[in-house]
Amino acid sequence: MPRSMIELPYQIEYLSILDEEGKLDKELEPDLSEDLLLEMHRAMLLSRRLDERMLNLQRQGRIGTFAPVKGQEASQIGSAAALDESDWLVQSYRDQAAAVYRGQSIESFLLVYGGFFQGNQLPEGVHNLPVAVPVGTQTLHAAGLAYAIKYRGDESAVMVYFGDGATSEGDFHEAMNFAGVFQTPVVFVCQNNQYAISIPREHQTRSKTLAQKALAYGLPGMQVDGNDILAVYVAAQEAVERARSGEGATMIECLTYRLSLHTTADDPTRYRSEEEVEQWEKRDPIPRFQNYLQEKDLLTDQKIGDLEEEIEEQIQQAVDRAEEQMKELEAEALSMFDHIYAEMPPYLEEQRQALEEVLAEKEGA
Amino acid sequence: MPRSMIELPYQIEYLSILDEEGKLDKELEPDLSEDLLLEMHRAMLLSRRLDERMLNLQRQGRIGTFAPVKGQEASQIGSAAALDESDWLVQSYRDQAAAVYRGQSIESFLLVYGGFFQGNQLPEGVHNLPVAVPVGTQTLHAAGLAYAIKYRGDESAVMVYFGDGATSEGDFHEAMNFAGVFQTPVVFVCQNNQYAISIPREHQTRSKTLAQKALAYGLPGMQVDGNDILAVYVAAQEAVERARSGEGATMIECLTYRLSLHTTADDPTRYRSEEEVEQWEKRDPIPRFQNYLQEKDLLTDQKIGDLEEEIEEQIQQAVDRAEEQMKELEAEALSMFDHIYAEMPPYLEEQRQALEEVLAEKEGA
Amino acid sequence: MPKMTMVEALNLALHQEMEKDDRVIVLGEDVAVDGGVYRVTEGLLEEFGEERVIDTPLAEASIIGASIGMAVYGLRPVCEVQFSGFSYFGMHQIESHAARMRWRSRGGYHVPMVLRTPYGAGIRALEHHSESREAYYAHTPGLKMVIPSGPRNARALLVSAIRDPDPVVFYEAKAVYRAFREEVPEEEETFPIGKAQVVREGDNLTIITYGAMLQPSLEAADTLDEEDGVQAEVIDLLSISPLDHETFVNSVNKTGRVVIVNEAPRSFGPAAEITARLVEKSFWYLEAPVQRVTGYDVIVPLFAYEDVYLPDAKRIVRAAREALSA
Amino acid sequence: MPKMTMVEALNLALHQEMEKDDRVIVLGEDVAVDGGVYRVTEGLLEEFGEERVIDTPLAEASIIGASIGMAVYGLRPVCEVQFSGFSYFGMHQIESHAARMRWRSRGGYHVPMVLRTPYGAGIRALEHHSESREAYYAHTPGLKMVIPSGPRNARALLVSAIRDPDPVVFYEAKAVYRAFREEVPEEEETFPIGKAQVVREGDNLTIITYGAMLQPSLEAADTLDEEDGVQAEVIDLLSISPLDHETFVNSVNKTGRVVIVNEAPRSFGPAAEITARLVEKSFWYLEAPVQRVTGYDVIVPLFAYEDVYLPDAKRIVRAAREALSA
Numbered sequence A, B: 001m002p003r004s005m006i007e008l009p010y011q012i013e014y015l016s017i018l019d020e021e022g023k024l025d026k027e028l029e030p031d032l033s034e035d036l037l038l039e040m041h042r043a044m045l046l047s048r049r050l051d052e053r054m055l056n057l058q059r060q061g062r063i064g065t066f067a068p069v070k071g072q073e074a075s076q077i078g079s080a081a082a083l084d085e086s087d088w089l090v091q092s093y094r095d096q097a098a099a100v101y102r103g104q105s106i107e108s109f110l111l112v113y114g115g116f117f118q119g120n121q122l123p124e125g126v127h128n129l130p131v132a133v134p135v136g137t138q139t140l141h142a143a144g145l146a147y148a149i150k151y152r153g154d155e156s157a158v159m160v161y162f163g164d165g166a167t168s169e170g171d172f173h174e175a176m177n178f179a180g181v182f183q184t185p186v187v188f189v190c191q192n193n194q195y196a197i198s199i200p201r202e203h204q205t206r207s208k209t210l211a212q213k214a215l216a217y218g219l220p221g222m223q224v225d226g227n228d229i230l231a232v233y234v235a236a237q238e239a240v241e242r243a244r245s246g247e248g249a250t251m252i253e254c255l256t257y258r259l260s261l262h263t264t265a266d267d268p269t270r271y272r273s274e275e276e277v278e279q280w281e282k283r284d285p286i287p288r289f290q291n292y293l294q295e296k297d298l299l300t301d302q303k304i305g306d307l308e309e310e311i312e313e314q315i316q317q318a319v320d321r322a323e324e325q326m327k328e329l330e331a332e333a334l335s336m337f338d339h340i341y342a343e344m345p346p347y348l349e350e351q352r353q354a355l356e357e358v359l360a361e362k363e364g365a
Numbered sequence C, D: 001m002p003k004m005t006m007v008e009a010l011n012l013a014l015h016q017e018m019e020k021d022d023r024v025i026v027l028g029e030d031v032a033v034d035g036g037v038y039r040v041t042e043g044l045l046e047e048f049g050e051e052r053v054i055d056t057p058l059a060e061a062s063i064i065g066a067s068i069g070m071a072v073y074g075l076r077p078v079c080e081v082q083f084s085g086f087s088y089f090g091m092h093q094i095e096s097h098a099a100r101m102r103w104r105s106r107g108g109y110h111v112p113m114v115l116r117t118p119y120g121a122g123i124r125a126l127e128h129h130s131e132s133r134e135a136y137y138a139h140t141p142g143l144k145m146v147i148p149s150g151p152r153n154a155r156a157l158l159v160s161a162i163r164d165p166d167p168v169v170f171y172e173a174k175a176v177y178r179a180f181r182e183e184v185p186e187e188e189e190t191f192p193i194g195k196a197q198v199v200r201e202g203d204n205l206t207i208i209t210y211g212a213m214l215q216p217s218l219e220a221a222d223t224l225d226e227e228d229g230v231q232a233e234v235i236d237l238l239s240i241s242p243l244d245h246e247t248f249v250n251s252v253n254k255t256g257r258v259v260i261v262n263e264a265p266r267s268f269g270p271a272a273e274i275t276a277r278l279v280e281k282s283f284w285y286l287e288a289p290v291q292r293v294t295g296y297d298v299i300v301p302l303f304a305y306e307d308v309y310l311p312d313a314k315r316i317v318r319a320a321r322e323a324l325s326a
């Protein structure tokens, strides 16, 4: 075949179930339990309110910089909901919605963003990795974790989150390739929220979709409406199944939008228009899903009102606990020497003592 | 379109013109001048003989480790021949065939592999970058060079060589993406010689072709018979044209084979079978092209014999010159302090003087 | 002379150099439309266009690696890595190529690039946003490593770095970015790379420091003056590599007592090299052990404890008294 | 006891640890089918299978990054980077994650991985195959950095490194790989990480060194004995971090004179930290300036001049005489 086209094993699929007008594709509608539907709804709402509260706290100087989830709740909760407890979630810095859904406490995030590393201690049995800030790096941990799971003959899957920007990093490439070669049970979930700080998706890469990057690794890739929690759930569920059954890795691109700031240090008006944001506000994943649940008679305005109150209370309690803990922890600066190594080497012990003296002197003064 | 396939802008093409049986696809046969055809033939033969000679020198301990080209001559010469002098070649450590074709001297390579960095000095006007050993890294230099060319409004193209193994490195990914986003005039030429040291191509990545990796960056990718110099030339020529005319980057995967050792430190019998090597010997690019030229009456056995002698003589002279230079350079150890910076900082000057004393003492002893 | 923050002064340097020399181009994440997350590159896009002020994909190795290619072609790329904590993504490009291209090509090509990157703690940031790893670069032959301490020298050094024919890693102290203003002349100023500066004279003790640590060092010098009647000479290194030992050796040969202050972790850090040079050059003048006041050998804590982590005037004074009492 | 090269001794350690503990797995480029380019992993594939002895794609960041993930899941990956000159490709994974996971998770996860990698000059190799950049790793909190000097301690230290609960960068001197044989017991031996060893006793001078530089240091000690009647104490650090200053401080407090030998470039290199510790701990015992005998601050030359570049017994003797004459 002197000059011919080569056929590739995969094509890139697009999936949407509940569209932004609220139109439902009945044939694709997943059969989910009432409990799960309401749990997902609650988790999205909790994340939204937590964002708002944290923004407030940040503006008052009570916590530092953080990255709001707003707009991406469906991408996170829809995908995380496809995981079992024994599966692993490898998160980045904008994934509080999923992390809390998977069992991390709200106050742990408040502590971390309040400047206390103590918040990063995970509860027993929660198989999340702590927040990875360096973009894209966590994809490799996921690939390795998944290799270990496979080696152990365990049946868990690993899900890893990253952004549109992260697909440009070499680590993403290497992780996809590693997962492809060793057919490890990873689900690569790209939250394509259209921006990497100020850089729009189109400027991040010339490829038409991010999902098609999977083709470079001989892996299946799928693009879904990331503001449609049903579509996200279905895609994630399929990918998790693939992973658990030994068929290897999948990449899912969730088309979504960051409705808020990149972080609290960011001013998005410098790089995007109000109109664009308004367009995407109409696609907000929460009202869309809420309407769906109301039409299914699973939610009423009254129930939503109660839920909002309950969530407010939950957050308030977490804030109170966190602030109390922060006050207590203030005096624990010496803990910066903990957990550098399993055992403290002598030179560190010396430095720790030196700091102890400095602190004692300050206290004395 | 709730669940649907996404159409991608590019597909992956395969190209072959003169196949391993010597069958020529007349329709695709490029119209090349007699001079160019003979020049390409000579360059391939020169490289083959140089390989043999260097292997000899290495076995005698007269030079150190190097990486033979054998088997990949068509991939290198076919692609390099598509470049003009004003274009740039960014090479790796197995690209002597192309580098010499583009004007680097044989003795410069002998010097480098003889342990003398002085060999890396390029002749005026030769737009090659020196050998880059760290796999894949050079692809980024090519992307940046090409950006600069575009910025300057110059019409040159940049061609960068790398192996099948190199496609696994993050740098390759980042370079392709950079070139895609900025539509820089680069031709990415992958010499897929089926192995990265002992790792076979199939174990390097799960993708069916390497060429399809271009899809991840929204770039055209093409797979060619890399032992068919006509196919390589045509593909390269098209890609160089694309580059020069502002249409951006292309990736070409040359399917070829390393007929010799990875480097002189390698024992390929540990990881591949004799049968496999024999299979590929039948596809040797040189006899194939030689037959083509003979059928075109551009070469005769007599002419080939003369050419072989001429090449032997050329190599011999280079070896003589190189060995002479090495002898002279032996006393120039202090030159290790040169070219670290444009101007030698005082602390280095001090170290240089210290070494001078040490050397003087040794001489004295 | 207008009074400027370090951010404004760096911005001025970039504006002026880009105006003067069309080989100078700026690239990095969010440097164009957004003007850089610290606004150091603000306004450059508007003035010089997107071909010269380039928002790159999110990939540090490519920012650095592509800059090397650009520099080889004759441009003078000033690339930004958004935080120094992410510069290790391109460490292989820096070590293997930026630092070696001149050497490898025997002077045929060179890499006049500047890698600008904010470093250091003190601004209540996230993990990876507070490190000081200048020692990695200072230990790498073929690189220069510069760390200004204030608006005026930042501007002058950035101009010099851009004009330098060799690759310069240029650390910008986040803690200094907007901490204070200084008069910065509109007219061009440069400052030689590889030269330190005596910023306060004194006969009793030498404090050697740089970057964000200059301010607490000066504060400590004031305290020592007021409370101990001790005159500390304070040396601002400005260049970490080449390291100008002549300047600090001269000082120590006069004072005999020395405190070195850096916020990087202590072990295998900059203060070690400074100590070693002093031992080589000033051994017979040293009247007391050299005191290192540095970051501890721990991960820089999240911000609740960063003030405790960072060397401050108190710790410097303490160390000075130690040196003086020996 | 069989006499082994360092390659064989390392291979023995891997075999035995893999037999004992199924958490131990080996990964890297060409480590399985090929047995490693230096054959350190030879025979492991045959014995333990391809799930435990993994030929990876050609990508160092992924070798290191995936190892981190494996370690978090409870495995004990021993990954190989084919040459230390290519380990910077994964510097961000090392600095940002391997070194921090324990800290970040407050002990919830840890990364008991070993990064094995051949380092150093002396074997007529290509560019990037002769560097010594242990200072990068030693300067990074959360990492351990180990460099054995011969077959027996290489085996013992590798076993200790594999069992260590924290990430260990394990440099293997190419120049020592097959340079000589030593008796290595079949029975298990370990050696504590963070401990140095006095390998030759002496009262007049201390030579502090490690890795491939131990041999020329011992040679120099012999020369000093024969030609000068000087008894040099030679200390083999074995661990660069944690650095066992107690051992060398004790020695220097006895001898008062010291030569430090490392093949890394001088500036900001290991000898600087050793000097600084001595200044802190042994200042009043030092009778002469500390002498650093190191690689020069240049790119390691291609092999024609590598013997000139590398510290050798002559240069060490020279420096020792300098120290003794002060």
Ligand SMILES: Cc1ncc(C[n+]2csc(CCOP(=O)(O)OP(=O)(O)O)c2C)c(N)n1
Binding pocket: A094, A133, A134, A135, A136, A162, A163, A164, A165, A166, A167, A193, A195, A196, A197, A258, A262, C029, C058, C060, C082, C083, C086, C089
């Ligand atoms: C390696 C690295 N480079 C730069 C940064 C600074 N930074 C933080 S977030 C971000 C943009 C990430 O974009 P994307 O991957 O799309 O995720 P998003 O923030 O949109 O969720 C950048 C550049 C970083 N954290 N890590």
Ligand SMILES: Cc1ncc(C[n+]2csc(CCOP(=O)(O)OP(=O)(O)O)c2C)c(N)n1
Binding pocket: B094, B133, B134, B135, B136, B162, B163, B164, B165, B166, B167, B193, B195, B196, B197, B258, B262, D029, D058, D060, D082, D083, D086, D089
């Ligand atoms: C970054 C890096 N890692 C490892 C090596 C050691 N090494 C040299 S060549 C090679 C294999 C390269 O394979 P490929 O890219 O297919 O090129 P080929 O040698 O087949 O031409 C390896 C692993 C290197 N030079 N650079």
Ligand SMILES: [Mg+2]
Binding pocket: A163, A164, A165, A191, A192, A193, A194, A195, A196, A197
């Ligand atoms: Mg994004």
Ligand SMILES: [Mg+2]
Binding pocket: B163, B164, B165, B191, B192, B193, B194, B195, B196, B197
């Ligand atoms: Mg290959």
